[in-house]
Structures are given as structure tokens and as C-alpha cells.
Amino acid sequence: xxTLFRRLIDxxxxxxxxxxxxxxxxxxxxxxxxxxxxxxxxxEPAASTFEAWYxxxxxxxxxxxxxxxAWFGHSIERLWAPAGEAAVASRGGALDLxxxxxxxxRRGAAMAARRARDFALGAEQGQLGDETxxxxxxxxxxITEQYPxxxxxxxxxxxxxxxxxxxxxxPYTPP
Numbered sequence: 001x002x003t004l005f006r007r008l009i010d011x012x013x014x015x016x017x018x019x020x021x022x023x024x025x026x027x028x029x030x031x032x033x034x035x036x037x038x039x040x041x042x043x044e045p046a047a048s049t050f051e052a053w054y055x056x057x058x059x060x061x062x063x064x065x066x067x068x069x070a071w072f073g074h075s076i077e078r079l080w081a082p083a084g085e086a087a088v089a090s091r092g093g094a095l096d097l098x099x100x101x102x103x104x105x106r107r108g109a110a111m112a113a114r115r116a117r118d119f120a121l122g123a124e125q126g127q128l129g130d131e132t133x134x135x136x137x138x139x140x141x142x143i144t145e146q147y148p149x150x151x152x153x154x155x156x157x158x159x160x161x162x163x164x165x166x167x168x169x170x171p172y173t174p175p
Contacts, residue, residue: 003056005079008072015054017047024050027071034070043067056080109143116140 014020025044032040043063045053052058060068065076072079116136 001056002083003080004074004083005068005072006054006056007083008079009054017050020050021045021047024067024071028067031067031070035066039063040067113140113144116143 009015009020012023014023021044028040028043032038032043040063045060045064049058049060053060059065059076059080068079069076117140
């Protein structure tokens with residue numbers, strides 16, 4: 001069984017412990033600085049431990065889990081799930097809400113918010129009225145408040161904002 005962890009390691013060409021361990025030490029140091037947990041700064045698994053993780057024979061301990069979750073942006077359960085089940089997008093590119101990845105949803109919401117902000121503050125601003133700008137600000141605020149609780153594709157304004165982004169010449173009317 002190929003886990004998501006193994007697939008991510010292979011994609012980053014870190015299969016060899018001599019490649020993986022320095023990256024792990026760096027990620028542990030960064031997490032130690034971020035969280036103020038000095039124990040993490042010197043955390044380093046043995047090469048045999050990494051091999052066991054890679055082949056799905058063993059799960060990481062508590063501190064190593066924290067480092068791997070922060071590094072890859074996936075829960076430990078998702079990292080050790082079969083790579084096929086951990087996929088976020090289907091072949092058609094549509095988001096699979098049941099297997100939706102929090103990391104990917106955050107990136108999508110951030111992108112939608114950036115696009116809305118850029119649209120509202122960009123060169124097209126002279127073509128928009130105060131009402132429309134206020135509406136866009138309210139929608140961006142609503143999206144950023146809801147996205148941690150609601151799957152991104154269900155937020156109606158996200159799709160409306162991205163559809164209308166390219167049509168600055170026509171007046172924006174709220175959906």
C-alpha cells in the first residue's frame with residue numbers, strides 16, 4: 001500500500017534517508033521556533049525509523065507527527081491513508097468534498113479572497129461604484145469567516161466572484 005506520505009516523499013525526491021533527514025531537521029527547527037517548543041529543535045528520527053514510516057510499517061511518535069503535519073499540511077491520518085483515497089481532486093478536476101483536504105481548501109479560499117481584493121482594488125476600481133465595492137468587501141469578509149466551517153465549493157460567492165472577475169467592463173450586480 002502506498003501512503004500519501006510515501007507519495008509526497010517520492011514527489012520531493014526524498015526517498016533516501018540522507019535526503020529526508022536534513023529536511024526533517026529543518027522542519028522540526030522551524031516548528032520549534034514557531035511554537036516555542038525547544039524539544040523539537042533537535043528532533044531527528046533514525047534512518048530505520050524513516051524507512052518504517054516510508055513503507056507504512058510504523059506511525060510516527062507524538063513530536064514527529066507534529067513536524068510531519070506542519071511540513072506537509074495534512075493530518076497524520078491522511079498522511080498514512082492510501083494515496084488513492086487521499087486524493088483531493090477527482091479526474092475531472094472537481095473537488096471531492098468527502099475527502100477534501102483542509103490545506104487545499106485554505107489555499108482555494110485565500111486565492112478567492114485575493115482575487116476579490118485585487119479586483120476591488122485594481123485598475124478596474126474606477127469602473128465600480130461605492131455600492132459594489134462595499135458588496136465585494138462584505139462577500140470577502142463572509143467567505144473568510146465561513147471557509148473554516150463550510151467546504152469551499154458550497155460558498156456561493158466564490159464561484160460568482162471568480163466567474164465575474166474577468167468581466168470588469170460590464171457592471172457587477174450581486175447574485
